[in-house]
Amino acid sequence: xxxxxxxxxxxxxxxxxxxxxxxxxxxxxxxxxxxxxxxxxxxxxxxxxxxxxxxxxxxxxxxxxxxxxxxxxxxxxxxxxxxxxxxxxxxxxxxxxxxxxxxxxxxx
Numbered sequence: 001x002x003x004x005x006x007x008x009x010x011x012x013x014x015x016x017x018x019x020x021x022x023x024x025x026x027x028x029x030x031x032x033x034x035x036x037x038x039x040x041x042x043x044x045x046x047x048x049x050x051x052x053x054x055x056x057x058x059x060x061x062x063x064x065x066x067x068x069x070x071x072x073x074x075x076x077x078x079x080x081x082x083x084x085x086x087x088x089x090x091x092x093x094x095x096x097x098x099x100x101x102x103x104x105x106x107x108x
Contacts, residue, residue, distance in 0.1 A: 040072055049079045049099035058102050059083050063093055072099065080105060 043049045049072070059067060069084040079099035086092055096105040 043072075043079055043099070047100070049081075050102055054102060055081050055083070055097060055099070058097060058104075059085065059095060062104060063095055063107065064088070065093065068092075 040049065044051065052070070055070075056067065063085050065085040065087040067083055068086050071082040073080050073082060081095075081097045081099050083095045083097065084092060085095065093108065095107050097103065098105055
């Protein structure tokens with residue numbers, strides 16, 4: 001089963017990063033979340049996802065550019081960050097990162 005938390009953007013306030021949810025589907029563990037940020041917070045507290053600051057550090061190291069979109073998805077039982085980046089040359093690139101281990105799953 002596949003569920004998705006889509007994020008409209010990032011808000012940076014006093015060094016903290018807040019995620020703004022757009023849509024939410026039930027996750028494949030059967031836990032229902034009424035709001036996207038509740039699902040993300042629960043996954044973070046359960047150690048299922050790394051903080052966004054750690055994810056962004058990996059992104060900056062692997063693919064420099066401006067982060068323009070982030071999605072947190074549940075795929076085949078694992079949380080995955082999908083990050084879209086606009087490079088300095090104007091090209092749109094995409095990274096998929098395992099949210100628990102921060103391993104790069106896919107880059108294009």
